Structures are given as C-alpha cells and as structure tokens.
Amino acid sequence: MTNSNILLRVEHLCKEFPVDSGFIAKRRGTARSVHAVNDVSFDIAEGETFGLVGESGCGKSTTGRCIMRLIEPTSGKVLFKGNDVASMNKKELKDMRREMQFVFQDPYASLNPRMTIGEIVSEPLVIHNVMPKKDERIEFVRGLLDVVGLNPEHINRYPHEFSGGQRQRVGIARAFALRPKLIICDEPVSALDVSIQAQVLNLLSDLQQEYGTAYLFIAHDLSVVQHISDRVAVMYLGNMMEYSDWRSLYAEPCHPYTQSLLSAVPIPDPDIQHSRKRIILRGDPPSPIDPPSGCPFHTRCPIAQAKCSQERPELREISKGHFCACHYAEPNPIKKSSVEL
Amino acid sequence: MFGLGLKKKNRIDLRDTPVPEGHHLLEVNDLKMYFHTQDGVVKAVNGVSYTLDRGETLGVVGESGSGKSVTSLTIMGLIPMPPGKVEGGDVLYRGKSLLDMSEDELESIRGNDIAMIFQDPMTSLNPVYTIGRQLSEGMRLHKGMSKKDAMARSVELLKMVGIPNAEQRVKEYPHEFSGGMRQRVMIAMALACDPDILIADEPTTALDVTIQAQIIELMQELQQKNGNAIIMITHDLGVVADIADKIMVMYAGQPVEFGTRDEIFYNPIHPYTWGLNRSIPEPAIDEKHPLTPIKGNPPSLVDLPEGCAFAPRCPYATERCRKEMPKVYTTKTGHYSKCHYSADEAFVRANAPETSRTKAQRIVELKGDM
Ligand SMILES: Nc1ncnc2c1ncn2[C@@H]1O[C@H](COP(=O)(O)OP(=O)(O)OP(=O)(O)O)[C@@H](O)[C@H]1O
Numbered sequence: 001m002t003n004s005n006i007l008l009r010v011e012h013l014c015k016e017f018p019v020d021s022g023f024i025a026k027r028r029g030t031a032r033s034v035h036a037v038n039d040v041s042f043d044i045a046e047g048e049t050f051g052l053v054g055e056s057g058c059g060k061s062t063t064g065r066c067i068m069r070l071i072e073p074t075s076g077k078v079l080f081k082g083n084d085v086a087s088m089n090k091k092e093l094k095d096m097r098r099e100m101q102f103v104f105q106d107p108y109a110s111l112n113p114r115m116t117i118g119e120i121v122s123e124p125l126v127i128h129n130v131m132p133k134k135d136e137r138i139e140f141v142r143g144l145l146d147v148v149g150l151n152p153e154h155i156n157r158y159p160h161e162f163s164g165g166q167r168q169r170v171g172i173a174r175a176f177a178l179r180p181k182l183i184i185c186d187e188p189v190s191a192l193d194v195s196i197q198a199q200v201l202n203l204l205s206d207l208q209q210e211y212g213t214a215y216l217f218i219a220h221d222l223s224v225v226q227h228i229s230d231r232v233a234v235m236y237l238g239n240m241m242e243y244s245d246w247r248s249l250y251a252e253p254c255h256p257y258t259q260s261l262l263s264a265v266p267i268p269d270p271d272i273q274h275s276r277k278r279i280i281l282r283g284d285p286p287s288p289i290d291p292p293s294g295c296p297f298h299t300r301c302p303i304a305q306a307k308c309s310q311e312r313p314e315l316r317e318i319s320k321g322h323f324c325a326c327h328y329a330e331p332n333p334i335k336k337s338s339v340e341l
Numbered sequence: 342m343f344g345l346g347l348k349k350k351n352r353i354d355l356r357d358t359p360v361p362e363g364h365h366l367l368e369v370n371d372l373k374m375y376f377h378t379q380d381g382v383v384k385a386v387n388g389v390s391y392t393l394d395r396g397e398t399l400g401v402v403g404e405s406g407s408g409k410s411v412t413s414l415t416i417m418g419l420i421p422m423p424p425g426k427v428e429g430g431d432v433l434y435r436g437k438s439l440l441d442m443s444e445d446e447l448e449s450i451r452g453n454d455i456a457m458i459f460q461d462p463m464t465s466l467n468p469v470y471t472i473g474r475q476l477s478e479g480m481r482l483h484k485g486m487s488k489k490d491a492m493a494r495s496v497e498l499l500k501m502v503g504i505p506n507a508e509q510r511v512k513e514y515p516h517e518f519s520g521g522m523r524q525r526v527m528i529a530m531a532l533a534c535d536p537d538i539l540i541a542d543e544p545t546t547a548l549d550v551t552i553q554a555q556i557i558e559l560m561q562e563l564q565q566k567n568g569n570a571i572i573m574i575t576h577d578l579g580v581v582a583d584i585a586d587k588i589m590v591m592y593a594g595q596p597v598e599f600g601t602r603d604e605i606f607y608n609p610i611h612p613y614t615w616g617l618n619r620s621i622p623e624p625a626i627d628e629k630h631p632l633t634p635i636k637g638n639p640p641s642l643v644d645l646p647e648g649c650a651f652a653p654r655c656p657y658a659t660e661r662c663r664k665e666m667p668k669v670y671t672t673k674t675g676h677y678s679k680c681h682y683s684a685d686e687a688f689v690r691a692n693a694p695e696t697s698r699t700k701a702q703r704i705v706e707l708k709g710d711m
C-alpha cells in the first residue's frame with residue numbers, strides 16, 4: 001500500500017472515561033478511569049474495508065467515535081486525508097463529516113421516529129446544502145432508496161413501518177447520500193437475522209464497488225468481518241492485539257488471543273466443528289478500570305510467561321504487513337499451543 | 342417466578358416414573374398457540390411436532406419471531422392466557438399430558454423435571470435477593486431441603502459452573518456478577534434439581550464467543566454426567582452444529598424441517614433451510630464466496646399467506662405453492678419437511694446447496710474422471 005492513497009491514519013489513540021469522578025475521589029486522588037482505548041494505531045486506504053473485531057467492551061465503538069470526533073480522544077492523533085481532525089475548526093469539521101459518515105448498530109434507535117424516511121435520507125443533503133432544490137432532492141432520494149433496495153414509493157413512510165433490515169437500509173441510504181469517502185459501520189448487521197444480514201452485507205459490498213467508499217467495519221462476529229474485510233484488526237481490553245490482511249489473520253493467527261477467538265467460533269458444519277482443535281479460555285475478561293499490568297491478555301493467556309505480566313508487548317511485524325503484540329508470538333504456533341479436546 | 346413462598350406440596354416426581362411403552366421422554370404433537378390481540382390473531386406456534394429422549398439434544402433454529410421461545414414457554418405452561426390460547430395439539434412428558442395438568446402439578450414439574458434458562462439473564466434474576474438464596478429456593482421447594490443443605494448445594498453448584506470463590510459469592514447480589522457469570526448462575530439454577538429436560542433459550546447470545554465456548558462445554562459435560570435432554574434454542578447454526586443431535590428449523594410459527602443433525606446439515610430438503618445455509622458467511626481460507634440472501638422479509642403472523650408461508654420469499658415457489666398449504670413429507674428415518682417439492686429427489690438434488698460432504702464427493706468423482 002503506497003502512502004499516497006491512505007485515507008485515514010490513527011496514531012496512538014487513547015481514550016479514558018472517568019469513573020467515580022466525585023469530588024471526594026478527586027480530592028483523594030483516587031479518581032479512576034475506564035481505559036477504553038489504549039494506544040491504538042492503524043490506517044485505512046481509499047476504497048478499503050478495515051474490520052475491527054473483539055469482545056464486548058473492548059473499545060471498538062469508542063475508537064470509531066473518536067475518529068469522527070463525536071467524542072474527544074484523551075491523546076493520540078486522527079488524520080483524515082492528512083489533516084489532523086483534533087485541530088479542525090467548526091467549518092473544517094463539517095466539511096470532514098461530509099466525507100465521513102456513520103452507520104449505527106441499532107436500526108430501531110438510530111432513526112428519528114418522527115421523520116419520514118425521505119426526510120431522514122435527505123437530511124445530510126440539507127445540512128450540507130448540497131442540493132438546494134427540493135424537487136431535485138426528492139428525485140435523488142428516490143433514486144437512493146431504489147439503490148438500497150427499498151421501494152421509492154415508500155418515501156413518505158415512517159421508520160416504524162419498516163422491518164429491522166429495511167431500517168438498516170434507510171441508515172445506509174442516508175450514509176451514502178453525500179457519497180462519502182469513508183463510512184464507519186458500527187455493528188451494522190448485529191441486530192439482524194442471518195437471512196437479512198446477508199442482504200445488508202451484499203448491499204454494502206455492491207455500494208463499495210460502485211462508489212469506491214472505504215469502510216471501517218466494526219463487529220464482534222468474526223465470520224462476518226472476515227467476509228467483508230480486506231484487513232482485520234483484533235482488539236482486547238482497549239488494545240490492538242493483532243492486525244493483518246484477512247487471509248493471513250484467519251489462516252495464520254499469531255496472537256494467542258486471536259487463536260482462541262477463532263477457535264471458539266462454532267463452525268456451522270458438524271464434521272468440521274467436531275474434528276477441529278479448540279482452545280477454551282478460562283475466566284472472564286478483566287475490568288478496563290483496572291487493566292492487568294504488562295500484556296492485557298496475560299491473565300487468560302494459555303502461553304503466558306513471567307515477562308508477560310511485567311512488560312507490555314509492542315506491536316511488531318511478524319511477517320509482511322502482519323502485526324502482532326505478543327512477546328512469544330510466532331507465525332502459526334496454533335498447532336503447538338492448542339489444547340486437544 | 343420471584344416468589345419465595347415455600348409451601349409444601351404433595352410432590353409428584355414424574356422423573357421417577359418410567360417412560361411408558363411406545364412413548365418418548367417428551368412428545369410435542371401438532372401444538373398450536375395463538376395470541377388474541379387487538380391487531381388480530383397472532384399464530385405464534387402453528388403446528389409444532391417433535392420427540393425427544395433422554396441424553397438427546399434438540400436444536401431449534403429459525404428467524405426472529407418464528408415462535409421458538411413461545412413453543413418452549415407453552416411447554417412450560419408459562420404463556421399468559423389470555424392473550425394466549427392453546428388452539429390444538431398436545432405435549433406429553435413421560436406419557437402424561439402437560440396441557441391437562443393443574444397449575445399445582447405444573448409447578449412441581451417446572452424447575453424440577455423441566456427447567457429453563459431464559460433468553461434474558463438480567464430480568465430472570467431477582468436483584469434484591471442474594472444469588473445463594475435464589476439458588477436455594479427451588480431445592481427447598483422441590484426437594485424439601487433444609488436451608489443449610491440447600492445453601493451448601495448452592496455453593497457446590499456455583500463451583501460446578503466455574504465460579505471461583507463460590508463460598509463468598511453465594512452471599513452476593515446479581516449486579517455484582519458479570520454478564521457471563523450471571524448466565525452461569527442461571528445455568529446453575531436450572532440444574533439445581535437435576536432436571537430431566539433442560540430448555541436453554543439463546544443462553545449464549547449476549548455473551549462473547551470465548552465465554553460462549555465455556556458455557557456450551559459446561560452444558561455438555563453436565564449432560565454426559567446426568568443424562569438429561571437439552572432443548573437448545575438459538576439463531577446460531579454453528580452452536581447447533583456443535584451440540585445438537587436433532588434439529589428443528591422454524592419459519593413463521595411452523596417447523597418447516599426437522600431431522601437429525603446430519604440430515605439438516607448434509608441433506609436438507611426444505612428451501613428455507615437452504616436459504617439459511619447460503620446466508621451464512623462461510624469461513625474462507627483463500628477465496629470468498631458471495632452470500633445468497635433470502636429475498637424479502639418474513640410474513641406477519643396475523644396475516645399469513647394462503648399457501649406455503651415461505652412462498653413469498655422462496656425462489657422456487659410455483660402457483661401451487663401460493664395457493665395450497667404444503668403437507669408434511671416424512672422420510673423413513675423421521676426426517677420431515679413442509680414443502681410441496683421435498684419428495685422430489687431431482688428437485689432437491691438440483692437446488693440444495695453444496696456441503697462439505699457433497700464437495701468432497703464431487704472432487705473424488707472429478708479425479709476419477711481424469
Ligand atoms: N461514555 C462512557 N463513559 C464511561 N465509560 C464508557 C463510555 N463509553 C464507553 N465506555 C466504556 O469503555 C469501554 C469500551 O466501550 P465500547 O463501547 O467502545 O466497546 P465496544 O467494543 O464497542 O463494545 P460492544 O461490542 O459491547 O459494543 C467499555 O468498558 C465501556 O463500558
């Protein structure tokens with residue numbers, strides 16, 4: 001990947017949320033915080049789909065929200081087309097948001113129930129004053145509805161008249177209204193049935209082909225992420241543990257956490273599911289308020305050594321373009337470390 | 342659910358009565374449960390049939406709203422009536438009809454012979470009682486255990502489901518437990534009286550895959566030890582592939598296909614099962630295959646299509662499908678399907694998705710030709 005087509009670059013992003021921010025805690029100096037995102041760096045090229053996976057609460061959504069500056073990062077940098085998002089003024093931020101859109105997880109909560117779907121989809125056009133003529137706008141929105149597989153005749157209906165999958169299409173039509181360069185998709189299919197999920201995944205792929213949009217695709221379902229992504233990053237407790245192109249990440253996971261995640265996903269094929277090796281992790285993920293010292297995964301890691309609880313492993317390049325943050329990671333050690341069941 | 346009134350009942354322990362000749366542990370025959378609402382009659386469960394024996398696991402899969410939970414809640418006698426009404430069919434447990442039982446009799450069965458893990462762990466634990474007290478309740482009620490014995494058994498159960506420091510944790514409240522631990526408490530609670538049948542309604546949906554793997558492993562271990570039957574309701578075909586012996590695929594309140602795990606995965610004969618199969622992203626190694634979604638949306642249960650409920654979305658639907666409700670076609674092995682064309686071998690061969698088994702076969706044949 002050449003430097004020139006890098007669309008988004010995230011450098012050492014950190015986000016902490018204060019907890020017990022009460023006066024007394026502050027006075028005592030015991031105010032604690034949730035380390036939601038901890039020193040995360042990656043980049044996304046134009047037209048690329050970058051998948052972000054990890055278990056609940058590992059900081060995926062927070063990463064996405066910091067990138068759009070919906071919340072302020074604690075430290076670190078976000079560069080969109082080479083420009084620092086943190087130092088943008090109101091006007092620049094507005095311009096950036098024209099090119100960077102968001103699709104949310106919950107198709108029920110994310111659409112304003114009092115607006116018709118026509119109003120919802122055309123809202124970005126109005127905010128950015130792109131298509132001042134109403135007739136023209138309506139025609140455009142009808143076209144968009146058609147593209148995402150909704151009936152243009154339904155332009156005056158309200159969200160509650162649609163199913164979950166249809167609402168997610170409305171959210172996608174809205175995100176595409178301004179032909180953005182990047183769409184942050186935060187669990188766009190998690191709330192949908194498999195048969196509907198497949199419709200929406202195909203739609204996202206088709207639209208990407210047509211418009212060359214890049215996606216930051218956030219999800220916890222590893223097979224969905226594998227299906228849609230060019231590169232995939234795995235997060236754990238706010239940290240980036242491993243990232244690579246999808247082939248080498250899924251075929252040769254290096255990080256023991258990625259290995260156990262992949263081996264824990266049940267495969268819908270009984271022959272394969274019953275014959276494969278599995279690593280079953282013990283215990284629960286630790287609290288992000290009081291994250292473990294050293295490697296955040298060492299409390300559950302099947303191959304942890306003394307060093308792991310003392311020293312935080314840096315992301316290092318294991319093979320070309322394949323990065324992994326583990327002291328003992330090696331290409332494809334799964335065969336050695338897996339537990340026979 | 343939340344009451345802690347410990348009335349002594351004249352307990353009947355059906356678990357100790359042998360399954361009568363010609364019967365199964367659990368038999369559901371053409372069960373129908375409709376809800377009478379303002380918007381009309383919701384045909385939530387519209388003719389469900391299956392059998393289950395000890396040691397077996399039944400997987401129930403299907404679209405959201407297809408009646409998976411309502412079917413199990415009907416068996417447990419937990420559907421409020423009205424608005425619910427049983428419109429037909431029967432449920433036999435060890436040869437005895439559960440639908441004919443009095444509320445008293447049902448109560449001694451629930452949690453004792455048949456226990457359920459509910460879809461939402463937070464709403465099924467009472468926030469104001471300690472975990473230990475909630476675990477003890479069922480054992481005192483059903484087994485007449487003393488407070489002390491029940492508490493000791495609670496500690497044992499928590500240890501069994503992998504909760505560290507159990508002596509301490511029985512004294513804590515639900516909010517002090519993580520989501521994964523709460524789900525394990527729910528499992529411990531369901532297992533407290535060694536049930537004959539454990540119904541698990543999406544027990545791992547809210548959990549992360551690494552925790553899901555722990556919980557499934559635990560349920561399998563306990564089943565091996567106790568020989569109980571499991572009904573596992575899930576939308577995850579991977580989970581079903583992992584643990585089910587038999588699978589029921591539901592669509593719009595009906596089982597559209599039922600068979601052994603191998604039959605459903607390697608020889609499915611219903612177009613909806615095919616559609617589900619083609620919708621899941623397969624774990625690819627070097628090349629990704631496009632998904633083939635099922636077009637359209639599930640029908641309203643108030644206003645079901647006249648013919649086959651799947652016809653509006655089925656790529657093979659004919660005029661006949663739209664007019665005439667398909668009959669159940671059953672094979673010699675008990676594998677059944679509700680589609681006009683399931684009996685047509687040529688149709689099935691031409692349209693069923695490729696599986697890892699048919700693929701291996703095809704490759705062998707290809708090599709043979711060369
Ligand atoms: N506004 C907030 N205030 C305090 N803590 C927060 C806030 N937002 C997120 N967190 C915490 O930050 C951590 C990361 O949350 P985040 O929502 O980014 O996780 P996620 O990976 O998106 O999880 P999920 O898969 O459940 O959506 C969590 O521990 C969460 O509780």
Ligand SMILES: Nc1ncnc2c1ncn2[C@@H]1O[C@H](COP(=O)(O)OP(=O)(O)OP(=O)(O)O)[C@@H](O)[C@H]1O
Nearest residue numbers: 376383385404405406407408409410411412424642
């Ligand atoms: N008390 C009720 N009154 C009216 N309709 C109801 C009631 N309870 C359930 N239903 C309807 O019955 C149908 C079946 O619901 P059920 O909960 O069994 O679906 P499910 O297959 O378990 O779905 P999910 O996968 O979303 O849990 C749904 O359409 C639901 O809206």
Ligand code: SF4
Nearest residue numbers: 649652655662680681
């Ligand atoms: S009966 Fe017809 S519409 Fe229904 S599943 Fe079979 S082919 Fe499709």
Ligand SMILES: [Mg+2]
Nearest residue numbers: 060061062186
């Ligand atoms: Mg999130």
Ligand SMILES: [Mg+2]
Nearest residue numbers: 409410411460
């Ligand atoms: Mg349900």
